[in-house]
Amino acid sequence: xxxxxxxxxxxxxxxxxxxxxxxxxxxxxxxxxxxxxxxxxxxxxxxxxxxxxxxxxxxxxxxxxxxxxxxxxxxxxxxxxxxxxxxxxxxxxxxxxxxxxxxxxxxxxxxxxxxxxxxxxxxxxxxxxxxxxxxxxxxxxxxxxxxxxxxxxxxxxxxxxxxxxxxxxxxxxxxxxxxxxxxxxxxxxxxxxxxxxxxxxxxxxxxxxxxxxxxxxxxxxxxxxxxxxxxxxxxxxxxxxxxxxxxxxxxxxxxxxxxxxxxxxxxxxxxxxxxxxxxxxxxxxxxxxxxxxxxxxxxxxxxxxxxxxxxxxxxxxxxxxxxxxxxxxxxxxxxxxxxxxxxxxxxxxxxxxxxxxxxxxxxxxxxxxxxxxxxxxxxxxxxxxxxxxxxxxxxxxxxxxxxxxxxxxxxxxxxxxxxxxxxxxxxxxxxxxxxxxxxxxxx
Amino acid sequence: xxxxxxxxxxxxxxxxxxxxxxxxxxxxxxxxxxxxxxxxxxxxxxxxxxxxxxxxxxxxxxxxxxxxxxxxxxxxxxxxxxxxxxxxxxxxxxxxxxxxxxxxxxxxxxxxxxxxxxxxxxxxxxxxxxxxxxxxxxxxxxxxxxxxxxxxxxxxxxxxxxxxxxxxxxxxxx
Numbered sequence: 122x123x124x125x126x127x128x129x130x131x132x133x134x135x136x137x138x139x140x141x142x143x144x145x146x147x148x149x150x151x152x153x154x155x156x157x158x159x160x161x162x163x164x165x166x167x168x169x170x171x172x173x174x175x176x177x178x179x180x181x182x183x184x185x186x187x188x189x190x191x192x193x194x195x196x197x198x199x200x201x202x203x204x205x206x207x208x209x210x211x212x213x214x215x216x217x218x219x220x221x222x223x224x225x226x227x228x229x230x231x232x233x234x235x236x237x238x239x240x241x242x243x244x245x246x247x248x249x250x251x252x253x254x255x256x257x258x259x260x261x262x263x264x265x266x267x268x269x270x271x272x273x274x275x276x277x278x279x280x281x282x283x284x285x286x287x288x289x290x291x292x293x294x295x296x297x298x299x300x301x302x303x304x305x306x307x308x309x310x311x312x313x314x315x316x317x318x319x320x321x322x323x324x325x326x327x328x329x330x331x332x333x334x335x336x337x338x339x340x341x342x343x344x345x346x347x348x349x350x351x352x353x354x355x356x357x358x359x360x361x362x363x364x365x366x367x368x369x370x371x372x373x374x375x376x377x378x379x380x381x382x383x384x385x386x387x388x389x390x391x392x393x394x395x396x397x398x399x400x401x402x403x404x405x406x407x408x409x410x411x412x413x414x415x416x417x418x419x420x421x422x423x424x425x426x427x428x429x430x431x432x433x434x435x436x437x438x439x440x441x442x443x444x445x446x447x448x449x450x451x452x453x454x455x456x457x458x459x460x461x462x463x464x465x466x467x468x469x470x471x472x473x474x475x476x477x478x479x480x481x482x483x484x485x486x487x488x489x490x491x492x493x494x495x496x497x498x499x500x501x502x503x504x505x506x507x508x509x510x511x512x513x514x515x516x517x518x519x520x521x522x523x524x525x526x527x528x529x530x531x532x533x534x535x536x537x538x539x540x541x542x543x544x545x546x547x548x549x550x551x552x553x554x555x556x557x558x559x560x561x562x563x564x
Numbered sequence: 565x566x567x568x569x570x571x572x573x574x575x576x577x578x579x580x581x582x583x584x585x586x587x588x589x590x591x592x593x594x595x596x597x598x599x600x601x602x603x604x605x606x607x608x609x610x611x612x613x614x615x616x617x618x619x620x621x622x623x624x625x626x627x628x629x630x631x632x633x634x635x636x637x638x639x640x641x642x643x644x645x646x647x648x649x650x651x652x653x654x655x656x657x658x659x660x661x662x663x664x665x666x667x668x669x670x671x672x673x674x675x676x677x678x679x680x681x682x683x684x685x686x687x688x689x690x691x692x693x694x695x696x697x698x699x700x701x702x703x704x705x706x707x708x709x710x711x712x713x714x715x716x717x718x719x720x721x722x723x724x725x726x727x728x729x730x731x732x733x734x735x736x737x738x
Contacts, residue, residue, distance in 0.1 A: 470654075471654035472658055475599075475654070505626075506628075506629075544652045545652060546631060548650060561626070562623050562624065
């Protein structure tokens with residue numbers, strides 16, 4: 122029965138039927154009626170991996186036992202259900218630690234990178250607030266870091282938001298000048314989620330260690346994709362997100378350095394789980410999923426990186442050859458290849474997203490945000506506001522195929538050309554009018 | 565090589581089981597009227613801006629992500645015979661300006677001035693966050709009509725020079 126389903130599925134995909142080991146759980150499909158089936162088939166291509174990633178089937182396999190039979194609370198010390206859950210949690214902890222060359226005692230499980238960032242920024246700042254009341258971060262950080270800093274400012278801390286260069290990278294001299302004797306924490310993300318630039322983490326870590334300032338990095342987009350070594354890079358705190366590395370949503374971790382020891386004030390009170398830093402029952406199935414995702418990423422990192430780099434290069438080359446006035450946002454060299462943020466001049470981002478309706482993408486345009494403000498990351502790069510409105514982020518991941526990339530590129534080229542025909546700005550530029558000379562009516 | 569095949573198979577499994585070029589997905593958040601105007605926009609194009617019978621309105625700003633250019637051609641009876649638009653903006657902005665060109669055709673200038681942004685918003689069922697698109701469309705209509713009226717006041721030589729594009733100033737005719 123299972124074999125028949127597989128053969129039917131394989132022949133629909135147009136390939137010869139294969140012998141499949143029956144362990145793989147994803148192929149079992151429940152019975153559905155016709156309308157549901159049709160709806161399921163009309164799904165867009167997924168090119169938004171920075172937002173979230175599909176779960177690797179091997180991660181799901183690892184998690185399932187802890188959702189059915191092995192449902193014990195890992196903190197139950199008195200019976201086998203608890204012991205087996207605890208063993209699974211500790212195994213997962215070891216896998217997460219191995220990925221970043223840390224000690225398992227330095228890994229604390231949380232509900233995600235947002236919680237980890239909150240713990241890092243607020244927890245460290247508040248612990249050392251008697252003598253040190255200054256925090257440094259950048260303008261391109263994730264909202265949770267910026268919002269945590271704002272909360273600290275309301276508590277009386279001083280926060281410096283460093284500007285970035287037009288390529289998105291931090292100027293180390295600017296960072297050096299920002300240090301003060303009362304600085305307790307520097308928080309700088311490893312890979313930016315919007316433009317994909319990779320900050321000089323090792324150098325920043327070195328600067329901070331010299332001055333005995335703690336260095337936190339939000340590595341949600343970097344873990345599992347780029348090699349990270351917390352000791353070689355002098356990182357004191359690091360945030361990890363499960364659903365950015367093909368793991369489950371709702372779980373993450375924070376790495377807290379033991380030597381030199383980083384003290385953190387806990388945000389969540391309770392039974393003292395996770396070394397007192399994060400109370401609450403550790404969700405065994407999610408944590409096992411995170412561990413499995415980390416182990417898989419460690420194996421696949423090099424191959425994924427090579428494959429995604431070549432796909433991204435094909436994609437960018439194809440677009441640049443066929444469309445003029447396209448800007449790649451962020452540094453060309455120091456970037457993670459799977460995050461491609463392109464601005465198509467004279468075409469607005471949301472209208473292009475609407476045109477590319479069978480591809481799931483995201484944009485830095487104001488029209489896609491509830492607040493009608495264009496992306497603050499793009500504005501921090503100093504690019505013109507109309508280019509910020511024209512930006513689209515393409516995300517390529519482990520499961521992105523060549524065919525999907527070619528299809529997206531072709532559709533993109535086709536629709537950009539069509540939308541430019543409809544654009545008054547394109548028309549004016551073709552006529553040789555300098556758009557900067559026009560006095561626009563404000564609204 | 566076997567490893568590569570295994571990975572390729574895993575990739576197939578975790579992708580949705582559909583071939584790339586199936587029917588497009590449902591755009592859950594847009595009203596069908598907006599999608600219709602966006603996919604089949606009416607009256608995209610340009611009229612000769614130096615024509616004395618053509619009024620051109622250019623409103624919005626690239627920095628805001630919304631620029632609309634609306635042109636009308638008035639015939640000798642004082643009715644709008646033709647209208648064309650071009651828009652840099654989101655799907656709702658494109659739909660609003662497309663609808664505006666549809667509605668002004670066949671109306672006199674005074675009738676066209678009565679078109680309200682609320683009518684456009686209702687027709688397209690615009691959500692609150694997109695209401696400014698309909699307001700900009702109303703402004704575009706008014707700017708085009710205002711430009712036309714000003715051209716009629718000037719002499720023929722001056723009319724040619726007034727393309728409406730040098731200063732896209734916001735006009736309100738009330």
